[in-house]
Amino acid sequence: xxxxxxxxxxxxxxxxxxxxxxxxxHREALLYLIETNAVTxxxxxxxxxxxxxxxxxxxxxxxxEDGKIIAVTQPRRVAATTVALRVAEExxxxxxxxxxxxxxxxxxTSASTRIKFMTDGLLIREAxxxxxxxRYSVVMVDEAHERSVSSDILLGLLKKIRKRxxxxxxxxxxxxxxxxxxxxxxxxxAADEVSDTPTTDQIGSIVSLEGRTYPIDILYLESxxxxxxxxxxxxxxxxxxxxxxxxxxxxxxGREEIETAVQAISERSAQLPPHSKSILPMPLYAGLTxxxxxxxxxxxxxxxxxxxxxxxxxxxxxxxxxxxxxVDCGFVKLRAYNPKMGIESLTATPVxxxxxxxxxGRAGRTKPGKCFRLYTEESFRTLPDATVPEIQxxxxxxxxxxxxxxxxxxxxxxxxxxxxxxxxxxxALELLYSLGALDDYxxxxxxxxxxxxxxxxxxxxxxxLLSAQSFGCVSEILTIAAMTSLGGNVWVGQEEEKRRVExxxxxxxxxxxxxxxxxxxxxxxxxxGRKEGRFAxxxxxxxxxxxxAVSIRAQLKRYLERFGIAVDESLSSYGTGNNKxxxxxxxxxxxxxxxxxxxxxxxxxxxxxGDTVLHAHPSSLMFNRKADWVIFHEVxxxxxxxxxxxxxKIEKGWLLQYAPQYYQIRS
DNA sequence: GAGCACTGC
Numbered sequence: 245x246x247x248x249x250x251x252x253x254x255x256x257x258x259x260x261x262x263x264x265x266x267x268x269x270h271r272e273a274l275l276y277l278i279e280t281n282a283v284t285x286x287x288x289x290x291x292x293x294x295x296x297x298x299x300x301x302x303x304x305x306x307x308x309e310d311g312k313i314i315a316v317t318q319p320r321r322v323a324a325t326t327v328a329l330r331v332a333e334e335x336x337x338x339x340x341x342x343x344x345x346x347x348x349x350x351x352x353t354s355a356s357t358r359i360k361f362m363t364d365g366l367l368i369r370e371a372x373x374x375x376x377x378x379r380y381s382v383v384m385v386d387e388a389h390e391r392s393v394s395s396d397i398l399l400g401l402l403k404k405i406r407k408r409x410x411x412x413x414x415x416x417x418x419x420x421x422x423x424x425x426x427x428x429x430x431x432x433x434a435a436d437e438v439s440d441t442p443t444t445d446q447i448g449s450i451v452s453l454e455g456r457t458y459p460i461d462i463l464y465l466e467s468x469x470x471x472x473x474x475x476x477x478x479x480x481x482x483x484x485x486x487x488x489x490x491x492x493x494x495x496x497x498g499r500e501e502i503e504t505a506v507q508a509i510s511e512r513s514a515q516l517p518p519h520s521k522s523i524l525p526m527p528l529y530a531g532l533t534x535x536x537x538x539x540x541x542x543x544x545x546x547x548x549x550x551x552x553x554x555x556x557x558x559x560x561x562x563x564x565x566x567x568x569x570x571v572d573c574g575f576v577k578l579r580a581y582n583p584k585m586g587i588e589s590l591t592a593t594p595v596x597x598x599x600x601x602x603x604x605g606r607a608g609r610t611k612p613g614k615c616f617r618l619y620t621e622e623s624f625r626t627l628p629d630a631t632v633p634e635i636q637x638x639x640x641x642x643x644x645x646x647x648x649x650x651x652x653x654x655x656x657x658x659x660x661x662x663x664x665x666x667x668x669x670x671x672a673l674e675l676l677y678s679l680g681a682l683d684d685y686x687x688x689x690x691x692x693x694x695x696x697x698x699x700x701x702x703x704x705x706x707x708x709l710l711s712a713q714s715f716g717c718v719s720e721i722l723t724i725a726a727m728t729s730l731g732g733n734v735w736v737g738q739e740e741e742k743r744r745v746e747x748x749x750x751x752x753x754x755x756x757x758x759x760x761x762x763x764x765x766x767x768x769x770x771x772x773g774r775k776e777g778r779f780a781x782x783x784x785x786x787x788x789x790x791x792x793a794v795s796i797r798a799q800l801k802r803y804l805e806r807f808g809i810a811v812d813e814s815l816s817s818y819g820t821g822n823n824k825x826x827x828x829x830x831x832x833x834x835x836x837x838x839x840x841x842x843x844x845x846x847x848x849x850x851x852x853x854g855d856t857v858l859h860a861h862p863s864s865l866m867f868n869r870k871a872d873w874v875i876f877h878e879v880x881x882x883x884x885x886x887x888x889x890x891x892x893k894i895e896k897g898w899l900l901q902y903a904p905q906y907y908q909i910r911s
Numbered sequence: 912g913a914g915c916a917c918t919g920c
Contacts, residue, residue: 887914
């Protein structure tokens with residue numbers, strides 16, 4: 245404790261010498277554990293230095309001899325890059341030399357790289373080429389407690405690899421709550437392999453590292469709040485009036501709530517008592533541009549308290565200094581997947597105890613803090629311990645395809661940390677079969693299935709891309725694939741005047757629907773707007789997203805060329821009624837036949853079986869146009885409506901032509 | 912007739 249206080253009083257916050265981190269005194273013990281255990285679970289509090297120090301300890305202890313590399317995986321790209329930069333600085337090397345990182349589109353490593361930070365998804369991809377990950381002597385899976393689909397799958401793979409490579413060392417960083425689960429996962433049914441290992445090493449053990457956080461007072465409501473948005477607003481104002489200095493972070497569930505709260509604070513701050521400090525409300529959610537997000541990191545003007553209304557983005561992805569008060573509304577929007585209808589939804593759900601603890605922890609980063617939970621202590625006790633892992637509530641088709649490509653044929657018996665519901669697996673297998681990626685024996689087809697697995701787009705788009713050659717529209721589908729991967733981030737300016745948004749979009753509109761409109765946008769961007777930000781700005785386009793589309797397209801093109809598919813980049817016209825447009829629409833149908841719908845006289849859509857009402861999303865051209873049969877990229881439920889987005893007109897006959905079995909089964 | 916939490920290859 246004394247060391248803790250000393251550090252706090254004498255060491256400037258921006259620079260903490262590694263020697264003074266609590267982890268330093270555990271160095272020898274940690275190295276011994278890793279040496280003698282195949283699997284080490286590290287329970288480290290925020291600020292324990294685990295992600296930055298452990299790789300350096302390992303490197304110094306000789307784990308990189310004979311050219312082997314230490315891999316550290318992160319769930320997010322920003323974490324992979326920023327942690328790598330910090331370690332490179334501590335080591336005193338240029339980034340990309342001894343310490344490097346690798347994320348999609350950015351491989352900053354070299355032949356001399358010994359410590360490599362990367363996203364967990366990327367390491368799974370490396371396993372496609374090197375199934376035993378032989379380049380690595382140690383793999384550290386950081387933030388495994390977040391339970392993303394890719395970190396779960398990576399752990400399953402590592403467990404399998406370990407049986408063939410007993411010398412591989414696996415380190416898993418976890419929150420307290422789940423450490424035992426991880427250990428049990430690696431220990432169970434390990435008994436039968438003891439004969440393979442000459443020593444009597446145990447499989448794994450858990451080690452805890454203390455962090456550097458300050459005490460946090462947790463306060464609950466005496467009785468439940470009726471309207472948590474209103475309660476968040478009034479609580480923030482109460483804190484501002486009656487609590488000492490320090491910024492406020494308020495967790496809400498989405499954009500709409502956040503904008504409401506920000507506006508309410510601006511309005512009500514006029515009624516604050518005279519002589520009181522000002523209060524500055526700020527929104528924070530992923531949909532904002534980077535520039536807009538940057539405001540929350542700036543120091544507030546003198547005599548002003550910042551109050552940041554944020555989504556879950558501030559729970560793990562983003563750290564803001566100076567937060568002393570946290571207000572937790574008790575809810576989070578979580579994705580769910582309905583395998584029967586193949587529809588994703590996003591619903592406000594009560595947070596887990598682990599998430600509530602994580603949110604509260606955001607208050608104690610710089611000094612002792614307070615967390616106001618806008619629910620009763622009794623309802624806190626009824627919360628689930630942890631959020632349901634993502635693998636149990638997602639469309640699994642992309643991951644099943646990856647597992648198959650890794651040679652794991654019997655995916656139903658793959659060793660999952662938590663097995664997904666059988667229904668999700670069945671649905672994914674059915675889709676992959678109907679796309680032709682799997683054969684009657686559920687084996688990956690060649691070359692279609694193996695190629696689909698290699699392409700970094702979802703299976704329906706992968707199939708579309710691989711059909712494009714026979715329709716003579718490879719270049720156009722490449723663009724459409726890149727544009728749809730942006731996930732609705734193409735347009736900006738939803739707060740702009742609606743009429744202006746409409747007229748601006750009309751400039752790019754194609755009669756056939758959204759996919760061809762996206763193609764027009766991209767072509768205009770690369771011919772006119774790539775160099776000057778003005779073009780994007782004037783046309784309400786997201787410059788950053790379009791630049792990303794250029795990279796994605798280039799990467800997908802390289803894949804196709806490797807498969808021997810020629811890409812003709814000559815700009816041919818594909819205007820209304822011309823044959824190119826029809827070929828593109830036919831090609832899209834070969835991948836998206838399962839996403840077909842027909843417009844009803846009232847302007848809504850019905851799916852093929854007719855049992856589900858679908859609404860064109862207001863961002864779609866088909867929102868206010870007439871159509872008959874269409875295919876769509878995406879379907880999701882929001883509020884009490886089911887929306888479809890990125891919609892293109894097709895002919896009914898094409899469905900039977902390109903997916904005969906699929907539609908026979910259903911008729 | 913009116914709007915998606917967060918990641919990732």
